[in-house]
Amino acid sequence: MEENIITKPDSSRMQLELSLGDQLNALLSASHALNVRTAAVFDPTLQPAAFLIVRWLLSNGPAAATLLAESTAMDRSSVSRLVSRLKQLGYVKSETHPEDRRGVLLSLTELGREKALKAIKEKEEEFYKRISKWEDSDLETFIYMLRCFNGYGTK
Known part of the structure; x- marks a missing residue:
């Protein structure tokens, strides 16, 4: 006779998953705050969303406004307004x-590239401070686990 077993989630597993959620929320919040500060280093007169466009162009090169909107999850009118301001500056x-x-391609000017690299360097220094005392093996494990979590499989 087969029993219909209803299993309750293991409370220790549930606690681990809640702790993971807490740490992911902390990471996302800290990353967002750091992105806002990085955007202010780039140009304090701009909205942080403008720096998202700058960062995308720096990483990916010239692009049409439509692709920028899709890639940054912003609506076209917001991208258009932000790009206009970035051009003015x-x-x-x-x-x-x-x-x-x-068609029109948007790209960074030399000034945009220089300022973006300077702002990103400050952001990277903040993250490097957090891992500077880690053993290489701990850093390798962290990278491996993040790759798995992000769906990139194994090394």
């Missing part, structure tokens, strides 16, 4: 798309 420029003469 000399951080972003528009160029005709080389393959589609009707």
Whole structure:
């Protein structure tokens, strides 16, 4: 005779999952706060969302506004407004798309690139402070676990 067993979640597992949630929330909150501070280092007169565009262009190169909107999860009108401001300040420029003469590509100017790199360096220093005393093996384990968590599998 087969029993219909209803299992309760293991309370120790539930506690671990709650603790994981707490730590992920702390990481996301700290990362967001650091992103806002980094954006202010880049240019305190801009909204932090503008730095998200700058960061994307720095990492990925020239792009159409539509791709920027999709990639940053912002609506087109917000991207358009932020890009206009970035252009006014000399951080972003528009160029005709080389393959589609009707299209426009946005890219960082030299000033935009220099300021972005300076701001990012300060952000990286904050994260490096947190791991500076870790053993290499601890850092390797952390990287491995983050890769797994982020869906990238194993080394």
